[in-house]
Amino acid sequence: MSTPLMQLESVSRSFGNNLALNRVDLDVYPGEVHCLLGDNGAGKSTLIKIMSGVLTPTLGTVRFNGEPVTFRSPRDAQGYGIGTVHQDVGTIPLISVSRNFFLGNEPTKGWGPFRRLDHASANRIALEQIRAMGIRRVNDADQLVGTMSGGERQALAISRAIYFGARLLILDEPTAALGVKESKIVIDLISKARDEGIALVFITHNATHALQVGDRFTVLIQGRTAANFLRGEKTREEVLNLMAGGEEFEAAGHGD
């Protein structure tokens, strides 16, 4: 296997006396989905914040492409090609699909005071990118984002991040607020992005969703890595047990 795109080595982070992360290791490979599982308060958010440059680790090393790095800010992390899709997806309901897609990176044409938005190419590219993600119901780039479903907004956010150069995508609970049908759309999006060679970190507390699409799994419990395994190594039941509290599961006689 190639080198991981991003690697956390024994990363710890404390807030005052409170140790939120305790010597956590994590490898993310291009073209792979790394599922980060854990209950509320297990340290998932702290880990994402470290990976996306919001926080720096108290101890431990973050490597990108094998090189040790320190992200000074989310912008800095974005510069490395790390995209984060937050729970609220970062969309703006009352502006159009293409205006959302290009927010902060608007294409312009013309010169000097006549420099203006290139609506035609913005609309065309935004639609192309979203439809390439398998979203067929969006067929009008002028449509307000507020009219899109939760899954479609995820598609917008993911295709946007990839279009603007993300090589590693961190998806924070993308299926948390969605129904069965919409979750399926998001799972499909994740596999599409993986097929394009993107490295993905999929944060969830839904074991079913994780097992559907994950290649590598890390279960966090109270800031520590409770388990680290590959696809097919554990059943859904085992994963659920792990998430509920690894010790009990170990005590229940998991021999090896």
Next chain:
Amino acid sequence: MAAMEQTLETPATPRASLVERMLQVAWIGPAIAAVIIYIFFGIVGGASGFLTVAGTAGWLNTAAELGIIAIPIGLLMISGEFDLSTGSVVGASAIIVALGSGFYGLPVAYTFTLALALGVAVGCFNAFLVNWTKLPSFIVTLATNFILAGTSLGLSRLISGSSNVSFKDAGWAEPILASKWNYFNVSVLWWVFAALLAAWVLRQTRFGNWILATGGNADAARRAGVPVSRVKLILFIWTAVSASFVGIMSAVMYNQGNAAQGQGYVFQTAIAAVIGGVLLQGGFGSVTGIVLGCVIYGIVSLGLFYTGWPTDWLQTFIGALLVLAVLTNNIIRNAALSRGARRK
């Protein structure tokens, strides 16, 4: 492959219907309202001259002076902020010009610049307080309005012994700021210019996209790299400078400056923007809508005069209109957003 793409695309839902598309147009509500109100006053006030050139000029002039400030106010509201300090900026700018050029006899170019500089300073001050203290702009700019109103009144009386200073001849500035064609003031042209500029910015520039995004979801906009604080700073300056301009214009037009004038703009401009379909929560609105909001305000103010009814009722009428506008805005916004949900 192409055939397969075809079969995949055909089941996609048809493009939005005409009604659905119209609901997306931010100014559809105010446009309908303007037509209805115009027809109403045409019928009731037509006989006494509402429909004549003089009548038309009357409401257009009112709409223009209001609009020059209401347009940037509307943009500011789309970005999610308020500015209630425009009234004092109008008064302060008028008194600066009247004191400087009328009382001390300084060249108008000098006093105009001074008044516009005051606008820039007030805009910076408002933006600074809003951006750094995170206090609601409603209260911050209300405070600015009082501070500035008191100061200009106090200084004016201290210097000239009166709050009202006459200003006879503006020289080269007369034709630009105070000329008339028929009954139409030149301010109508300035209003058209302000509207075209704002419409261009909002629809056709990156900055316009940032205005909408800042008001729609400031956190998301910030994460996408939009300089949210700078967007607000520019809009606060734009608004205050526009208010200075109206103050200068009124000093030239009425040959006097009054430190206490202009307070009507404080709420009228915000009312015109809301009647024009700008959402109070920010994130939605159009320049065409704001222009129509000013037109509606102008028609109602002048139209009531032509009906022969006591004009005491003007504020009642405007208040009722405002409630209706806010309700309609919410309905239109919800309808625009439910479009996708219904087709699911």
